[in-house]
Amino acid sequence: MNRKKFTILGIIVVLLLSIGGYMTYQKMKPKPYKEVAAEAKTDSFDSEEELSKASNVIVIGSLNKRGQSQVDRDTEGGVLAVYRMSDFKIAQVIKNDTNKSLAEDTIIPIYENEGHDEKTNTTYHVAGYEKMENNETYMLFLTYDPEDKYYVPVGVNYGKMNVDSEKETELYGDDSDNQEEEINKVQEEALDTYKEEIKEVENQ
Incomplete structure (x- = not known):
């Protein structure tokens, strides 16, 4: 028994x-890895002139250090925002209408609308935004708020462009073709408007 x-x-x-x-x-x-294009209402622009006017800082430079992903959640654990704060090294200042001193080799924090949520193993691309890559040169059209103390690309995607005209902006997501076309049209104008400044940086 x-x-x-x-x-x-x-x-x-x-x-x-x-x-x-x-x-x-x-x-x-x-958990299985996922990538998501998170919808977001963003400003759009019809011309380089509109884009430049909306920016209080325009700089050329490159990624100095990619920031760690940050995830903001509500009290129930839902995702409110996903982003990363990356360091950008300035090679040339084209415009600076702020009270912050900016010059060559200055490193500034850039709010990038993309990040990875470790909890769900999901990468979020807000409005289809793709993060900056190493060893690439970018022209950034930015807004700066002294209370936040970081810089944000204007219109999320409009304000970040690779100065290599062969590398057009590509958005993450299946329904982004028309938007890509609109963004690249404005960015092409911007690259042409500031071509002399871009040449100076390339010749440094």
Whole structure:
């Protein structure tokens, strides 16, 4: 009788351990990676002139250090915002209508509308934004708010352009072709308007 009880208890313990182990594995196993184009209302522009006017800072330079992803959540754990604060090294200042001193080699924080949520293993591209890449030169059209102390590309995607005219802005998402065309048209104008400044940077 005792042997039967021990056998049954042993089976129950093994079952409980197996169920517990499986549940722990389900919680701990890596979640499948996802990429999401998060919709967002953004400003749009019809010309380089409009874009330049909306910017209080215009600079040329490159990514100095990619920032870590930041995720803001509500009280229930829902995602409110995903972004990264990247360091950008200035090669030339084209416009500066702020009270901040900007010059060659100044490093400024740029709010990038893309980031990775480790909790769900999901990368969010706000309005289809793609992060800046290393070893690329960008012209940024920015707004700066002294209260925030960081710089934001105007119109999210309009204000970040690769100075290599062969590398047009590409947005993440399936329904972005028309928007890409509009953005690249304005950016092409901007690259032409500031072509002399771009040449100076390329010749440094």
